Amino acid sequence: xxxxxxxxxxxxxxxxxxxxxxxxxxxxxxxxxxxxxxxxxxxxxxxxxxxxxxxxxxxxxxxxxxxxxxxxxxxxxxxxxxxxxxxxxxxxxxxxxxxxxxxxxxxxxxxxxxxxxxxxxxxxxxxxxx
Numbered sequence: 338x339x340x341x342x343x344x345x346x347x348x349x350x351x352x353x354x355x356x357x358x359x360x361x362x363x364x365x366x367x368x369x370x371x372x373x374x375x376x377x378x379x380x381x382x383x384x385x386x387x388x389x390x391x392x393x394x395x396x397x398x399x400x401x402x403x404x405x406x407x408x409x410x411x412x413x414x415x416x417x418x419x420x421x422x423x424x425x426x427x428x429x430x431x432x433x434x435x436x437x438x439x440x441x442x443x444x445x446x447x448x449x450x451x452x453x454x455x456x457x458x459x460x461x462x463x464x465x466x467x
Contacts, residue, residue: 364387
């Protein structure tokens with residue numbers, strides 16, 4: 338089972354097949370993921386423990402336990418844990434490409450934003466040959 342450590346917490350891939358990936362994501366109290374977007378996938382987040390502060394485009398909302406939200410492909414989004422206990426969500430990704438390198442970061446508390454004009458590896462990899 339794939340597991341990743343990040344500055345904000347951890348993720349574990351629970352299941353993966355053509356066109357979808359299911360992850361368990363744990364965000365530590367007071368931490369947040371980068372403001373980001375994906376070119377090739379949408380995401381559905383279900384809160385199973387804690388409280389999530391979700392930014393999707395211009396909308397910011399609180400998502401509580403047993404509630405969910407949908408992040409459309411190409412939307413800027415961010416997940417935050419404003420609470421005092423770990424936030425645990427189940428993330429269902431769907432799309433044509435689900436690699437970890439399909440992330441374009443716009444803001445990041447951990448200094449992982451690419452230089453302006455830099456092309457991500459996935460963008461270069463999926464450009465059509467003309």
